Amino acid sequence: MLSWLRHYRRAMLPGDISAGIVVAMMMIPQGMAYAMVAGLPPVVGIYASILPPLLYALFGTSSTQSIGPMAIISLMTASSLAPLAAPGSALYGVLAAQLALLSGVVLLACGLLRIGFLANFFSRPVMSGFTIGSAILIIWGQLPALLGGKLPHVHLPSVLLGLGALALLMWARQYLTGTLRRIGLPPGAADIGAKLAPMGVVLGSLALVTALALDAQGVATTGQVAGGLPGLNLATSSAHWQPLLQPALLIGFMIFLISMSGAQTLALKRGEKLASNAELVGLGAANIGSALSGGFPVTGSISRSAVNFAAGANSQLASVITASLLGVALVAPNGWLALLPLPVLAATIIVAVLGMLDLSLLRTAWHYDRADAAALVATAAGVLGLGVEAGVVVGVALSMGSLIWRASRPHIAVLGRIAGTEHFRNIDRYSAATAPGLLMLRVDAGLFFGNVEAVNERIEDELAAHPDTRHLVLVLSAVNAIDTSALFGLKELNASLCQRGVLLHLAEVKGPVMDRLKQSDLLQTLGGRLYLSAAMAWDDLVQ
C-alpha cells in the first residue's frame, strides 16, 4: 500500500505533473462521453474520475494505470440497467452506483480470496473478439446522438456538426502527430498533442455553438451541470440487489480483465511486476469509491493509461494530480460545460472506439491457429447477436471449450529404439525399431480429466493394431501431473489390461508425479513394473 509514495524521488515529479495535466484534459471529454454511453448525465463521468483513481493509488500496484470510465464497461452498465430503469431517471442513477458498489465488492472479495487466476478464463483471441463486438455496438449506439435523431430521421445542423467533428478527429488521429512534428515539436510532445485533439475539437465546437446559437436551432447539448464536487452517495434500491448481482459478477470480471491487460502491457515496458490479487483489491476499492461519489463502474483504460505513460507518468501521483484538476474543474465556474454539443461528444466516442476495432490479432490467428481465429469471430458474433453480457459468457465458454478440445487430443507417440543407442523416439518421425510383444507409448501432456478418455481410446487403438502385445510401457517423461480422474483411469486401464493378459508398465515418471502416486494404491496394483528409463524397460522386457 502506497509503496510508490515511500520510494518517491524528487526527479519523478516533473513527469507526474505533465502527465497529470495531459490526462485531465483527455479525461474531461472522455469521462462525459462514456457517461453518455452508460446512459447517465455527462457530469457523472467526471464524478467517476475523481475518487476512484485516488483509492486505486492507495491500493493498486500499477504505477501508470489511469482509472475511470471506460467504453466497454459503460456499455455493459447500460445493458445491465436497461431492463431495470429508464435512462435519465433518478432510479437509473442510483442503480448505476449500486452496480459499481456490487462490482467493487465482488472484486475486493476475489482479491482477498486470492483468486486472481480466474482472469485466465479468457483467451486473447476471445478478448479481441469481445472488444471488436463491443466497439461495433458502441458505435451503433452513438449514431442517433451523432446525427441528432434516429435513422432515417436526422437533424441537419447536428449531422453537419457531428460528421465535421468526426472527420476532424479522424484526420487528427491519422496525421496530427506528423503535422505537429513538421512544425517543430519533438516526437513525444507531438504524440501527446495529437491525443489532446478531442479536447480541442470539443472546445472548438463549444465556441461554435455559442457563436451560432446552435442549441437554439435544436442541436442537443449536455445541459446544466450541477456545480461542485459530488456529495457522498449512500442511496441504494433494496429491491435491486438480487437482479444486479449477476451483472455485477460479469462486469467485475471484465473490469479486472480490461484493467490487467492494459496494465500488463505497460508493466512489461518497464519490467515492473503486477500483483494480480492486489490489483483486484485496488480495482474493488476504486469501484466502491465510484459508488460512494455517485458514479458508475470504472476500470483502468488502456488508451488513457498509455497516454499517461507516454506523457511521463512515473507514479500514481500523476493520477492524483489528474483527479485534483477534475475536482477543480467541477468547483470552478463551469456553466460552459452545459453547451457541449452531443453530436461532437458522440464523434469523440466513435473515434476513441475505432482504435478498439483492431484486426491484427485476427490476422495473426488466421495464419497461426484457425481455431483461435474462429473463437475470436464467434465471440464478436455473440456480442453482436446476444448482447455484451451474453458475450462474456460466450467468451468464457469458447475459451474453456477450446481448452478442453485441445486437451482431448493429446499427442501420443509410439516409441522405438534408435539402433545402437539408449535413445527412444517417435517411430513416425525417426527410423526407430520396435520389439515384438512390446508397445511403448509416450504421452506428451499431463494426464487429467480432460484427456483421460482420449488417452484410453488411443491405447485401445494401438493395442488393436498390435494384437501380439504382452507388455505396454507408458513413458511418462512429458507428464507433469496426474489428477484424480486420470489416476482412476490408469487403475481401470491396468485392471482391464491384466484381464486381457497384457502387463502395464510405467517408465520415466517425474519426481513430483511419483511423490503423488505413492499416496495411491496404483503402484501396488500395477500389473507390470516401474522403470527409471525407457531403455531399462526395453532391456528388461525384450529377450
Next chain:
Amino acid sequence: MLSWLRHYRRAMLPGDISAGIVVAMMMIPQGMAYAMVAGLPPVVGIYASILPPLLYALFGTSSTQSIGPMAIISLMTASSLAPLAAPGSALYGVLAAQLALLSGVVLLACGLLRIGFLANFFSRPVMSGFTIGSAILIIWGQLPALLGGKLPHVHLPSVLLGLGALALLMWARQYLTGTLRRIGLPPGAADIGAKLAPMGVVLGSLALVTALALDAQGVATTGQVAGGLPGLNLATSSAHWQPLLQPALLIGFMIFLISMSGAQTLALKRGEKLASNAELVGLGAANIGSALSGGFPVTGSISRSAVNFAAGANSQLASVITASLLGVALVAPNGWLALLPLPVLAATIIVAVLGMLDLSLLRTAWHYDRADAAALVATAAGVLGLGVEAGVVVGVALSMGSLIWRASRPHIAVLGRIAGTEHFRNIDRYSAATAPGLLMLRVDAGLFFGNVEAVNERIEDELAAHPDTRHLVLVLSAVNAIDTSALFGLKELNASLCQRGVLLHLAEVKGPVMDRLKQSDLLQTLGGRLYLSAAMAWDDLVQ
C-alpha cells in the same frame, strides 16, 4: 448402425436371452419407481423402457448398455418441471415427454456436430460429488412415500411396510449373494439372484397388500394402470419450448455423461471401443423415442447395465428381449400392478440409490489430491444447497476452475549443466552449474492463455534474482503446443527483453510447435537465436 446384428453369432443367443429376462424383472419395479421420482405415474416408467432401448439398439455402440429411466435423470426431470406444472396433471406428463424430446434433439445435434468431447467438462471427483448430492436429494424426496406422510405425520401401516421392505432389501443387498451361494447356486447366478431381490420384495408386498387389504387401511398404491402399449404421443405445449430449453441442455449433458461413464467401464472390461459421437446419436434417438411413447428423459443406467453384463448379455439383442417382455407385461392382464404399495417402491428406490453414496473416490482424492477432494465436496454441497440443476453448473465451473488453476501454476525449472556432460537439469534437484549472464528456463507445460501470465511472472522473478542476465534461453522440450495468446505473450516478452538489453533465445522447440511458429513473425523478430539443443545454446552463449 446395427453392426452387432450383422456380426451376430448363434452362440451369443443364450446369454442374450437370460440377460433379457433378468433385466426385464429388474426393470419393472425400477422403471415404476423412477417414474415416481420424476413425479409421473408409475406406468410411464415402463413406457420409457420399451421404445428407447429399441432405438438405442439401432444407433448406439455399447453392446451391454441398458437404456431406460435412471434415478438422477428422473430427479432432474422433476426439478425442471416443478416450476412449470403440478405433478400428476396432464400438462406435467406432456412437459415430461417434451423435455425428453428436447434433450434428445440436443444429444442428436451434439452427435452430428461431433462435439462428444464436451463430456470432458466434468472431472470424476465432480461427477462423484454430483452423484452423492443427487442420491441424498432422492432419498430425502422418497421419505414421505416411505412413511406414508410428511414428517412429523406418518401412517403407521405404511411405515411398517416401508421400513420392513427397506430392512429386507438392505439385508439382501449385503447378504443374499452369500446365502444363495451357500444353498448351492454358482457365484454368477447367486449374484444375479440377489439383484432380483427388489422384484421379489415388490411381489411379496403385493401379496401382503392383497391378503390384508392394506390399501383399504390407507396404504398408498400405484393405482389403476392403463393397459396396453403406449400410444404415439405428439402432444407438446407451445408455450413451454423456451423454458424447457435450458433444462434440456443440462439434462442432455448429464444423460450423456452418466451413460458414457457406465458404458466405458463395461467396454473396458471387454476391450470394446465406444464411439462417443455415435453414443450421442444413440442416446438422442432413445430420448426422442421416449417422447414419442409418452415417456420422459432416459439414459444408460450403470447398475442395470452391470446386471445385463453379468447376466450374460452379448449384444443389444438382450435389451430388445427386455423391451419385448415389458411390452408383453403391459398387454397381458395387469390389474395386479394397481396394488403395488408405494412405501415398498420407495424402499426399492432408497436401496438402489444407496449404491450411489460411494465415498471411495473421496477417500482416494483426500490422500492423493486435496483440491480434487474439495471440488467433490463443493459439488455435493452445491447440489444439496442450490438444487440438482445448479449443481451441474457448479460442477462444470469447479472442473474448469481447477483446470485453470493448475494451468496457471506451470512447473518451471532453472537449468544447469551437469559437469562434463551434455545433460541439463533442474538446479534445485541436481548439482548442475549455471553460467554468469546466462539464464536457462525449462517450462514443463504447453504454453496457452491459461499460463501465459504465470510464465511471464516467473520469468520476471528469475530476471530480478539474476540481474546480470544477458541471455535468456527458454528450453521448450516439454512444450507440446503454443496457442495464439501465448504467441503474443512470447512476442511481448521478446520486445520487453530487447528494451532491457536481454536477448531471448529458444531451444529444443518440438517439430509440430516449430511448424506453427514458422507461420508467425516471432522467429524473424526474436532478439536471440534458435538452438536445437540446450547444450548448443550453452556452447554458443558461454565464453
